[in-house]
Amino acid sequence: MTDFAGELREWRQRRRVSQLELAVRAGTTQRHVSFIESGRSAPGRSMIIRLAESLGVPIRERNTLLLAAGFAPAYPESRLDDPQLEPVRTALQRILDGHHPYPAVVVDRHGVLVSANAGFHAVTEGVAPRLLRPPVSVPRLLLDPDGLAPRIVNLDEWAWHIIDNIRAENARNPSAELRALAAELVDLVPPRPTANHLGFAVPLRLRMGADELRLITTLTHFGTAVDVTIAELRLEAFLPADEATATALAGIVPRQLRPGDPEARA
Template identity: 75%
Template sequence: MSTATFGGALRQWRTRRRVSQLELAVRAGTTQRYVSFLESGRSAPGRSMIIRLAESLAVPIRERNELLLAAGFAPAYGQGRLDAPELGPVRAALENILRGHLPYPAVVVDRHGDLVSANAGFYAIARGIAPRLLAPPVSVPRVLLDPEGLAPRIVNLDEWAWHIVDRLREESERNPDERLRALADELAAQAPPRRTPGPQYLGFAVPLRLRHGDGELRLITTLTHFGTAVDVALAELRLEAFLPADEPTADALTALVHEA
């Protein structure tokens, strides 16, 4: 956090979310005057008020801990490791979800897009890419867009690369993160010139079109977050599934997984 005081940090988050003092006050069940006093340092917030304000601004729980610390309180949310024994049931649930998506590719990544776990479908479509890209820590955005990754096989790379870059940039702006910003800049430098989506654009999602044999795989992606997590590591996980956009793709993915 770049601002040392709680009031300055609160103002930064409110400005970032484009929320007025009045709107924040209504959301948090307080008054505009009180929010103004908090931001100017004329009032000191209580612990519960900090959490209410953070929830009202959709501040990630990692940064909610920082807000609490800035105001002199202990963190409210745990920050365990995913390999900790107490998160064993969560890991088991994630593996079940990944298996449940088979034969379709699915991955679990952290807030930087680094691979936490993947199913056989993901490794099937990643077959043949440079081994360095699958050496831990595996960056899924790099697997997709690196010149030695899937990029040469992506038919609509000029559309899909910018879909990934824009998503990374939006996330790094919404929840500031230098590493995400640097990754977005790195991938943008490798991307083809941006252009308007073509006639194959589905309207609700940019399809990932991968060359496969004499044809192509047409995939759409879905993202799932743990919306009620109270542990930082768990809250930052994201499940990304690559689903077939047509029947031939579904059949081809089934065959790919069985060949593995």
């Protein structure tokens, strides 16, 4: 129970939430929260889940809290190729296909590629084969000197947009893998700009032959997932920031092949 109490307190402090605010969110009293964090009260399974939900703790870490308190995990962690996840895989593929001809990827919580559409394969064509061997790290693929980095016009700005996002995610949901990835990428990219840095609003300016693509990104996730694997998936879509980019992508990206296409069966 001591381990659970300490972990709960750490999550509350990380979220910058007072005991009173957490109590209100979870439908209990500040006194009860205080007793739980001091180890004087042993919460039930449902209370642990309510507290974790109130703090926005990822469901993988909710399982960790339950184990620390002596309970079995509440959330399953399925393999992505599990037959039960077929509807999820189908939905994601439809989204990727529907985004054509603009690049889009599905990644896990560490930025490892799960699936990509033809647009993403087109803009990453020609990168070093080592960066495309599974597991493929999308941040590394983007920022490695043998990856897309030489084609990124505003690398000094956009690289730090990626690193800052990784660090922000690690601050919200600590991970040794994310910390290591951020440290590795810092050594690969130019120094952070000291002026005119647009931070999270910076677009990706990417050379493609004679064209310069200007892309903005959106992130989508399953907000109501109760399976660890599904909850950790992220869909990152690259959208044209101007009409010239939309036109260029329509000409650059080949028509997507679907299972019924003759070319797909060749």
